[in-house]
Amino acid sequence: MNHPLRVVIVGGVAAGPKVASKVIRLCPEAEVTIVEKGKLLSYAGCGLPYYVSGVVKDQKELMCTPVGAVRDSVFFQHVKNVKVLNETEAMEVDRASRRVRVRDLLRGQESWLNYDKLVLATGAKPVVPPIPGTDLCNVFTLQGVHDAEGIRAAVAQDTARDVVIVGGGLIGVEITEALVQRGCRVTIVEMMPQILRILDPDIVRLVGQHMESHGVRVLTNTKLERIEGEESVKAVQTSGGRIAADMVVLAIGVRPNVALAEAANLEIGPTRAIKVNDRMQTSDPNIYAAGDCVECNDLMTGKPCFVPLDSTANKQGRVAAVNLCGGEDHFPGVLGSTVCKVFDFCVARTGLGESAAKDQGYDVVTAWAPAPDKAHFMPEAKLLMLKLIADRKTRKLLGVQAVGPGAGDKRIDVVAMALMAGMTVDQLANADxxxxxxxxxxxxxIITAANIVRNKIDGYMDGITPAEVHQMLEEKRDFTFLDVRSPQEYEQVRLPGSMLIPLGSLRGRLGELLKEKEVVTFCKISLRGYEAALILKAAGFNSVRVMDGGVAMWPFPKLV
Structure with a gap:
């Protein structure tokens, strides 16, 4: 090669700038050009809900380095030595000649950029349903800063007070909190049976309950049919009826933006994202791809998956840069590690959920572990509810989910590393x-959760979920629902159909229970419930189960 390495990057939000920065660090003489259709560069898209809420005061904060430098075209040119063509669209890739046709969107002029290595970081685009009314005023997606500005302006001008969020995924849930904080009345309309489909239904019930406690109305199994209004939104018509609204946010999800790749005859994977190898190369070895436009390898199943996250985009961008500069790096795939803030709750997960694990053929065993996230005597301790998932036969960890005001993110991160290492529950239980x-x-x-799984696998404990107990109560099954908390706790809140025998009195009151009847024990978090079950088994009760998670993880109505 008689000239410096020429790298053209299409896309300037997450993966693209990461590639550019790493290439310049590795090959300072390289000629790097970013082609970005929008005006803004390298902004934190995942921070947009917090800009809408006002937690982030200025949009520039989303585009700044940690020391306050704004990552604009001047910054990339002078600090990074990267040429930026923003408000410029990549129109065509000529693979044979290794060049890209681009159009200046302000002037309408077209030109060709030659490359030695091309990187596609075209991201994803929001799904807009083919229904009437999506073009009305105050109908938004949340793709970029301009959308966030529009939502903020509508709220500030008091033209948006009744808001319908269409879609209950991560974006929908995060923008819901933002709008509630701005004083809006929010309804989530979700077509599927539950919001946050990345979580198990029993965990989602706890999340939904928490959202409703903050005034959010959650409608599941409800399809959006049309948006009504003349110039601006007045209402939405759903399969369940009409809802008055003066703002609609379409948060149905995103699709990988692969039009340029498809036109260039690059291979598209089964997820409809660009197929890449672990070096981030496409089917053309001189073209790399990274970020929300590519599909990943699911480390738990070995199957392709589409998991659009800024964190993944940045890691993939670095791998692509190392390899296109002649180095060697590999991106193995993802576990689906995800965290989001739902008011004062941390909601997070990694690995396989219970149903996904069963679909993979595992003999699933779960632990529900609600407990303070710090020593219980510390005033700042907060409740954290965990659901750990493992395989009974191999004792291998499969996944975990967390919900509650406690620090769930660090427990998810611990399990993510354990999953990467292929650890068992026994190894996790003794982690230092x-x-x-x-x-x-x-x-x-997380160690307590691992020990609960071990107790179940080793036959010391038989568990039953709150949903199963609730069904037994609904069916009026003949069983003893035994609460072993204190009388004071029982007076504050109790579960329907339960009877109280405090744990300290249980040995002296065994005669009040019928040995031939099934007994389900519980307490606040079911630690005392577990001890009660051991007492009953030792006394000859043959059918005793502990309700997983106790009162803390009971998502159904309680008696107060």
């Missing part, structure tokens, strides 16, 4: 994790 009362309990939440 940090302990000090201000930071964690002596037996960390």
């Amino acid at each position: 994790l940090c302990y000090a009362p201000p930071f964690a309990p002596a037996m960390d939440n």
Whole structure:
């Protein structure tokens, strides 16, 4: 090669700028050009809901480095030595000649850019349903800063108070909180049976309950049919009826933006995203792709998946840059590690959920572990509810989900690393994790969850989920629903159909229970429920189960 390495990057939001920055670090003499259709560069798209809410005060904060430098075209040119063509669209890739045709959207002029290596970082685009009314004023998606500005302006001008969010995924849930914080009345309309489909239904019930406690109306199994209004939104018509609204946010999801790749005859995977190898190369070895336009390898199933996240885009961008500069790096895939804030709840997950694990043929065993996220005597301790999933036969970890005001993210991260290492519940149960009362309990939440799984696998404990107990109550099954909390706790809140025998009195009151009848024990978090079950089994009760998660994880109505 008689000239410096020429790298053209299509896309300038997440993966693209990461590729550019790493290429310049590895090959300072390289000629790097970013082609970006929009005006803004390298902004934190995942921060848009927090800009809408006002937590982030200025849009420039989404585009700044940690030291406050705005990542605009001047920054990339002068600091990174990267040429930026923003408000410029890539129209065509000529693979044979290794060049890209681009159009200046302001002037209408077209030109060709030659490349040695091309990177497609074209991202994803929001799904807009083919229904009437999506073009009305105050109908938004949340693709970029301009959408967030529009939503903020509508709220500030008091033209948006009743808001319908269409879609209950991560974007829908996060923008819901933002709008509630701005004083809006929010209804989520979700076509599927539950919001947050990345979570198991029992965890979602707890999330939904929490959202409703903040005034959010959640409608599932409800399809949007049309948006009504003349110039601006007045209402939406759904399969369940008409809902008055002066703003609609379409948060149905995103699709990978693969038009340029398809036109260039690059291979598209089964997820309809660009297929790449673990070096981030497409079917053309001189063309790389990274970010929300590519499909990933699911590390738990070995199957292709589409998981659009800024964190993944940045890692993939670095891998692509190393390889196109002649180095060697590999992106193995993803576990689907995800976290979101739902008011004061941390909601997170990694690995396989319960149903997904069963679909993969595992003999699934789960642990429900609600407990304080720090030593219980610390005033800042908060409740964290975990659901750990493992395989009974191999004792292998499969996944975990977390919900609650406690620090769930760090427990998810611990399990993510354990999954990467292929650990068993026994190995996790003895992991040497940090302990000090201000930071964690002596037996960390995730270690407790691992031990619950071990108890179940080893036959010390038989569990039953709150949903199964609720169904037994609905069917008026003949069983004893035994609450072993204190009388004071029982007076504050109790579960329907339950009877109270405090744990300290149980050995002396066994005669009040029928041995031939099934007994389901529980307490606040079911630790005392587990101890009660052991007492009953030792006394000759043959059918005893512990309700997973206790009162803390009961998502159905309680008696107060």
